[in-house]
Amino acid sequence: MATKPSLALIPSAYKASKVYSILPNNGDGDFTFSRGSEATRINKDGLIETVLDNIPRLDYSDGGCPSLLLEPQRTNLFENSSRVNEANTSNFAIGTGQTPTVLSENNLAPDGSLTACEWNFNVGSGVTTDDASLINKSYATTSGVDYTLSVYIYAELDNTKIYIRAAGSIYSLRTLNAGWNKVEVTDTATSTSSSWLIGLRQAFSGGIINSNITVKIWGLQVEEGSYVTSYIPTSGGAATRDNDFISGAGNANLFNSLDGTFFVQMASFLNTQTNSNGIELSDSSGQNRVTIQYDTTNNQIRAEIKVANVTEALFFTSTYDVTNFNKIAVTYKYNEAKLYINGNLISTDTNVNIFAEDTLTEVRSTIAGISSGAFNLQAKIKDLRVYDKALTDAELIELTSN
């Protein structure tokens, strides 16, 4: 498409507290980035890498070009994430099973360190649910709240079966490929104390599975929340990763408040949000804004234009899987606003008051200017653009088509 954006972010460069936008090239479109803690990412070599406070994360976990990772605050409740050994877990056997044992502790891990522990699980000859070989650990929970277990497991053979559990009483079967696998499960706690669990047990949903396996385990994480987030290393205590936030890109001279297009290609981490969260082209107060957000309805993408805090256009659809990298564009001008997603016109509004000149001043990853975490965008951004005109239908189709 020949039309040039006035602001373009294709995540590719950063430094502390800054994400560089490609356009404009004078820096007016650069984002201020904040995260008050260290965090990890999958780097371009496919390794888990720790980055310092306020360093933006270009994440390569989806392959190809990276995305800008914007995650909520989370805490890893397991206190020794890289040393999943006998000292830091509880281990037990039932029936013909044998208590799991660590065979070695200094194996190559996904972060390049020599900290992965090699475990043997053996349920013996028994074939009932009373035959098990398991490691676990209890932790404090809130009944009715979701917790997510994630862990890296290295299997020697394809089709290796293993059970995992985050909380509650349900065992979830996972099938491992040869090599490192990241497995995860979300369960709802049923009491004030729960146990995560990894191991073998017969005659559950998977029927009779492999009875004797040797695997390496590393990077165990237990977090409150209904989906897994990036690895949070711990050593001797729980650790918290702060939320990621971008703001401050642009100014009144860069944006056309009377006529424009706001485009984002991004993917959410889950289909149904715990809180509405989004990104906006806005004034400083959030009273005047063009917002693209994910909602608490399953797979709902919502776009809204608010002028002086009055809704002038409101579009929403639940047609698209929000965990995919959808291309979403909103146009605005007097008496015409449109929402396009993935090459399709979702809706048009022809009764729209528009902003006063020089109203819109900033792009930031929240809704209505709220900077505290709850409404901050929780997503991976591949591409973000602002155009200083409402693009034509043909241009919008081209821009948002995959």
Add this chain to the structure above:
Amino acid sequence: MTNWGKIYNTTLWGIGVINNIFWGIVYYNDKVRKDYVDRVNSDGGVIESSMCIKVI
């Protein structure tokens, strides 16, 4: 010499003429990319994936 005058049919960044709207898109993107890399470098930033840059 064959293909005289057909110098940049294909470049490292793609096909020379992409559509019927705008001639020189590849060169525009190349210029934007170069300016961007220069700016980031002069500001002490880290560039990881400049080949992903395609503005128009």
